[in-house]
Amino acid sequence: MREDGKIDYVEMPGGDLPATKAFYSQAFGWRFTDYGPSYAAFEESGLDGGFQGDAGEVPSAPLVVLFAHDLEAMEARVVAAGGLVVKPIFSFPGGRRFHFRDPSGNELAVFTES
Template identity: 55%
Template sequence: MARLNYVEMATADTARDRAFYEAAFGWAMTAYGPSYAATTTGDVDLGIDGDLPAGTAPLPVIEVDDLEAAQVMVEAAGGVVTVAAFGFPGGRRFHFADPSGNLLAVMQAG
């Protein structure tokens, strides 16, 4: 099973933008250090990342059951891995470009 479960966006000021999303939409956001915060609803969540360059396009993240199998399928379908698999709080993921150059990530919880 694969489903969109996360969107990660750049922020120039994590605290400011966290306060904005909490006030504007009533979302509770968890801080994961000084430069990262995210909703943790278990549905499609939003992460804001102060370490990304300003103006970076949002990064859709697709959740899968088997990260290695997903990478094989992405590459076989014409995708290009741009960031090798790495661990993060909540699991592992890799980034890829689709045939049109759009950047996405695939993650496996765990």
Template identity: 55%
Template sequence: MGQTNNHIDYIEFKAHDLEAIKQFYTKAFGWKFTAYGPDYCAFEYSGIAGGFEKTTQPIVNGVLVVLYHNNLNTIKQTIIKAGGSISVDIFSFPGGQRFHFLDPSGNELAVWSE
């Protein structure tokens, strides 16, 4: 099944210690992990796809909700016209591209595409 535009597709958490996080979620819930370099790991078998990004910063809001859209430029303009603002412009990562935006209340979300 392919991705669906405008649906929550992925959640991303922050973590200070990826090895400890992987051990915890594997033991507690049976999640499986795939490493994407030293600072990122994705998880599966959780009910929704997601990952953990290593950070040294204090974790205030540790989750990033990631939506999917097959045309980042189109949805980016739609978000701006609706009153959102871009907090991180489009960038590439292994597997695709994404950008981050703030909703009118300041919640940060992201949108990705292949």
């Protein structure tokens, strides 16, 4: 069962998705599910995640994604603790999420399925 505030997913820059998928599949046995031409989710890696190939959305570094049952409540907790929301809550295939920066400048995201 998913728990609030726990690492749930990691999103990485994808670049050349066909080459990236071929590499991780061949080298490590990861399996992929494509969500359009610019995003591929991976499994069989120890932690689920995905590669973002859209140049306008690609993270500059791996993006750690935390889980929340109540996204609005978690956003309020992040702000109250001193986090800076850099992408307000938005919908995407699979759920909704927001991005924030912690006091050290790390960007993370919080996601919910609904």
